[in-house]
Amino acid sequence: MGMGLVSYIGSKALGFFTDVGGVAILLKAIVFNLPRLFKNFHLTVEQMVFIGVNSLPLIIFVSIFTGAVSSVQAAYQFHNYVPMRYLGTAVGKAVVIELGPVLTALVVAGRVGAAIAAELGTMKVTEQIDALETLAIDPIHYLVVPRFISGITMLPILVLFSDLVAILGALVVAVVFVDVSAHTFLSGLKMFFHLSDLFAGLFKAFIFGGIIATIGCYQGFKTTGGAEGVGTSTTKAVVISSVLILVADYVIASFLFG
Amino acid sequence: MIEIVDLHKSFGDNKVLDGVNLTINKGETTTIIGRSGGGKSVLLKHIIGLVKPDSGRILIDGEDITLYKNEKLVKLRQRFGMLFQSSALFDSMTVEENVGLGLREHTKLPEDEIRGIVNEKLRLVGLRGVEDVKPAELSGGMKKRVGLARAIAMNPEYILYDEPTTGLDPIMADAINYLIIRMKNELNVTSIAVTHDIVSAYKISNRIAMIYEGKIIFVGTPEEVKSTDDPIVRQFVEGKATGIIKAV
């Protein structure tokens, strides 16, 4: 039984390092393929629409409520301790630095990361990726780079929308339910607003976008075993990219603010 | 000329190719026959570099292509066309885009010329009016023919056919046999076909090779196959469940 456990842990660890190595190789291949990005740029545009434009309704919906709830919660915690003119400050910082990027990334990981893994996984098990190769077309160039570029560019843009909408949501709740005037909320927001906070949030979004696209593609390419395998890859893509987003969030925060 | 020398390949414990030796002459059609699961598709995939062997060499005009990477592999593959057993059509693209992909990617031909070539290839495989249809809407036999049109779109020197006639009605199957023969006679294409269809193998082949237990155990012309005493080959072409080859 002891040996069983050891070999179980051993095989899990081996799998983990194989995956780390595999992702590193994939990232290297992406970088080497960047010079050819503008050949077949229409593929990148398609992915930008899918990842960016089509995610927008969901992101807006999530962000309104994120802003609203952070307004309510902050007001509750401020009650009797902190003057309400700091409500806008607190909500603004929380949204721009943390909530906007992380929640947007988690939502996109669920929607887009899953779709990437499912699509590429299906292509893998139905030999479409092999077929691309026999046509002398590099799947990294044709499939991965467009998704990666769209991920790292569209996530920051989505986060900008998310920040804006969340702050609006917070403002409305502040005015209607917490009885803080719009003027007070906005001047609080402006008081300690640093452009560097916004850029920190957008930098996170850039990294998160890279994580979602890379993990989605990696899991897709790794798929074996038919429809069941596609299901497994899809789940893994979402779980792994979500975990990595949270870990990366912590790492980036400790570098930028630690 | 393609020379396959002592090719070995295992997947885990499953020894699929166990020392394959086979020479494919230029301008000829060589057909590989053998049991289901016998490694025919795996062998084809080695020839186009989709699968790397555990050991052994594949020489094309004297160069070992199993060592090819990146640029060289890309160049090599442009000389090949491959029809997949499963057709492997891109399901996000229309039939027209599937067939034209290689041309759009590797040539600078104007769009109307590419459309013209695609239409011509689709006509060759007996398809009309499906240009703008997605593969999901096609029957299995139609998919196979689109796959065939895609394989020949770039006028390759070598064509690998993985079960070109499986899933086609007998009349269409014969039309495909005829097409394979024409590719050879008119365009001097070198072909390797994999098939279970013995009638087709007799028609299209200059030589037939049988793979059994990971090795090529017999190579000969269709006449030699018909008259051989080799009990394994006989059992296979006659389709008998009893004999040296165990059915189950």
Ligand SMILES: Nc1ncnc2c1ncn2[C@@H]1O[C@H](COP(=O)(O)OP(=O)(O)OP(=O)(O)O)[C@@H](O)[C@H]1O
């Ligand atoms: N990518 C792979 N990973 C693991 N095993 C594989 C892989 N590809 C093929 N095999 C195994 O190799 C063996 C030969 O497969 P192959 O597809 O070449 O058979 P085949 O001769 O083409 O059969 P059929 O006539 O049914 O198409 C099978 O046992 C198969 O399970």
Ligand SMILES: [Mg+2]
């Ligand atoms: Mg096969």
